[in-house]
Structure formats: structure tokens, C-alpha cells
Amino acid sequence: MNKQQPSLLLCILMDVIGYASFALPGLGEFSDVVWAPLSAYIFFKTFGGWKGAFGGVFNFAEEILPFTDFIPTFSIMWAWQYFTNKQEDKSINTQSTLRKPVLTILQPKKAVL
Numbered sequence: 001m002n003k004q005q006p007s008l009l010l011c012i013l014m015d016v017i018g019y020a021s022f023a024l025p026g027l028g029e030f031s032d033v034v035w036a037p038l039s040a041y042i043f044f045k046t047f048g049g050w051k052g053a054f055g056g057v058f059n060f061a062e063e064i065l066p067f068t069d070f071i072p073t074f075s076i077m078w079a080w081q082y083f084t085n086k087q088e089d090k091s092i093n094t095q096s097t098l099r100k101p102v103l104t105i106l107q108p109k110k111a112v113l
Contacts, residue, residue: 036063
């Protein structure tokens with residue numbers, strides 16, 4: 001299943017929301033109890049598949065554990081998907097150019113009347 005790449009702005013926003021609970025003294029740990037499962041669910045829905053499931057579990061642990069809120073989980077996953085998709089696109093383009101038959105270039109074009 002190929003999901004569309006989420007926007008970088010959305011991923012940064014989700015990381016900032018997760019970090020905001022770390023920045024609020026006293027309220028931080030309580031908000032993590034609410035934010036961790038919500039963030040994990042959003043992570044899973046945003047990235048989908050096994051990456052979304054694994055990342056959702058990691059995101060939940062990162063948000064629920066103390067002093068780990070600074071890890072930009074959404075942005076890291078965005079970068080991972082972005083750069084791995086770029087690598088896959090390059091290999092697909094290289095393979096498709098190698099498969100073009102040479103004879104199609106040499107065939108004369110039909111005249112249109």
C-alpha cells in the first residue's frame with residue numbers, strides 16, 4: 001500500500017505539540033498521558049502500514065516516558081520516507097530507461113494528413 005507522503009509542516013507541527021508538553025512545568029506529565037495515545041494513533045494514520053504501526057508504538061513510548069519528548073519522531077519518519085522514496089524513484093527511472101527498445105527511436109513517424 002503506497003500512502004501519499006504527509007506534509008513536512010504537519011510533521012513539524014505534531015513534533016512541536018509533543019514538545020510543548022515537555023516545556024510546561026507541572027502540566028507536562030499529565031498532558032503526556034493524554035497526548036501519547038493520541039499522538040501514536042495520529043502517527044499510525046499518517047504513515048500507515050508497518051512503518052506507521054512500528055512508529056506509532058515508538059512514538060507512544062517516546063511521549064509517555066519522561067525526558068524523551070524532545071525527539072522529533074514525526075519529522076524523522078517524514079525524512080526517512082522522503083529519502084527512501086527518492087532512492088526508489090531513482091532506481092525505477094534507471095530501470096525504465098534501460099528497458100526502452102532502441103528500434104522505437106529508428107522507426108519513421110507516420111504522416112498525418
